Amino acid sequence: MKEFRFAVKNTIPIFFTYLFIGSAFGILVTDAGYSVLLATASSFFIFAGSMQLVMVPMMTSGASLLSLAFMAFFINARHIFYGIGFIEKFRRMGWRYPYMILTLTDETYSILCSVQYEADLDEDRAAFLIAMLDHFYWVFGSFIGACAGRFLQFDMRGIEFSATAFFLVVVVNQWQQYRSKLPFFTATVCALGFYLLLGKEYFLIPTMITCLAALILLRRPIETRESIRNE
Amino acid sequence: MNNSIYLIAVIAVISIVTWALRAFPFLLFGSRPLPKTIQYLGKVLPPAIMTILVIYCLRDTNIGQFPYGVPELVACTLIVILQTLRKNMYLSIIAGTACYMILIRVV
Numbered sequence: 001m002k003e004f005r006f007a008v009k010n011t012i013p014i015f016f017t018y019l020f021i022g023s024a025f026g027i028l029v030t031d032a033g034y035s036v037l038l039a040t041a042s043s044f045f046i047f048a049g050s051m052q053l054v055m056v057p058m059m060t061s062g063a064s065l066l067s068l069a070f071m072a073f074f075i076n077a078r079h080i081f082y083g084i085g086f087i088e089k090f091r092r093m094g095w096r097y098p099y100m101i102l103t104l105t106d107e108t109y110s111i112l113c114s115v116q117y118e119a120d121l122d123e124d125r126a127a128f129l130i131a132m133l134d135h136f137y138w139v140f141g142s143f144i145g146a147c148a149g150r151f152l153q154f155d156m157r158g159i160e161f162s163a164t165a166f167f168l169v170v171v172v173n174q175w176q177q178y179r180s181k182l183p184f185f186t187a188t189v190c191a192l193g194f195y196l197l198l199g200k201e202y203f204l205i206p207t208m209i210t211c212l213a214a215l216i217l218l219r220r221p222i223e224t225r226e227s228i229r230n231e
Numbered sequence: 232m233n234n235s236i237y238l239i240a241v242i243a244v245i246s247i248v249t250w251a252l253r254a255f256p257f258l259l260f261g262s263r264p265l266p267k268t269i270q271y272l273g274k275v276l277p278p279a280i281m282t283i284l285v286i287y288c289l290r291d292t293n294i295g296q297f298p299y300g301v302p303e304l305v306a307c308t309l310i311v312i313l314q315t316l317r318k319n320m321y322l323s324i325i326a327g328t329a330c331y332m333i334l335i336r337v338v
Binding site for chain 1: 237238240241242243244245246248249250252253254255256257260261265268269271272273274275276277278279280281282283284285286287288289290291306307310311314315320321323324327328331332335336
């Protein structure tokens with residue numbers, strides 16, 4: 001129960017983001033003439049916001065499975081990098097291991113890499129509940145949007161900024177935790193460089209690959225500063 | 232092709248691709264001791280990835296055209312200041328988002 005309260009407290013910002021973006025997805029699906037079941041099932045199984053929003057118009061135009069697979073690959077390829085920091089943690093989690101891997105979205109990732117567990121908590125249980133609550137908010141939001149979209153005509157334009165706000169808060173916290181600022185600068189230089197070079201649609205994956213390579217090259221200065229070297 | 236079979240296939244294909252991407256590092260390193268480089272990356276990638284995600288979220292900001300990215304800039308500045316001074320995640324997120332939602336309506 002302690003763990004559940006802790007998980008709720010730490011997922012509140014994502015609750016709002018997922019509820020609104022999830023219901024926007026639900027509305028999009030039913031407006032396109034598909035069922036509530038389709039909206040709910042895709043949120044349950046896919047659980048990847050931007051891909052699901054792109055999926056709807058592609059389905060309407062009868063896109064081939066191959067082109068949908070390519071689209072999913074390009075939009076979600078960033079997820080390849082998320083697992084790297086969690087291999088050891090998730091491995092210890094037993095039967096929860098596959099669930100933790102498959103539900104590692106941008107938002108769950110950012111909670112898990114910034115959360116400060118209280119001393120008397122079962123960390124694995126808390127992490128699992130965080131992942132499960134996020135998943136639930138998303139499915140619930142899609143369901144509500146698909147069922148009651150017509151009645152939810154508030155002007156919520158801009159609510160999606162709450163995800164950006166949350167990510168930025170995590171960065172501010174990390175800035176205070178990490179003594180070496182090189183990871184932040186490397187990421188910013190790579191992202192802005194590729195943004196100017198390739199444009200907003202294509203810069204993400206080259207940025208991640210280059211940044212990863214750059215961080216490997218910068219290992220010595222960063223480790224010296226962080227004193228995380230094991231020798 | 233039957234329509235509901237197509238819809239099920241769409242969900243299945245997208246789920247499998249997404250899951251495979253999420254599982255990739257675990258499949259690669261999952262069952263053996265982690266190489267030192269991967270342990271190191273596990274520590275330094277989170278701040279880099281989060282920084283990239285923030286920039287990615289702001290990618291649609293058009294600074295060459297009215298309102299020149301002012302709502303994003305003001306809201307982000309507010310979030311950084313609040314979070315640095317007050318260290319209250321809820322306050323920073325709510326104030327930042329409210330500020331953004333107001334600015335895109337009035338500017």
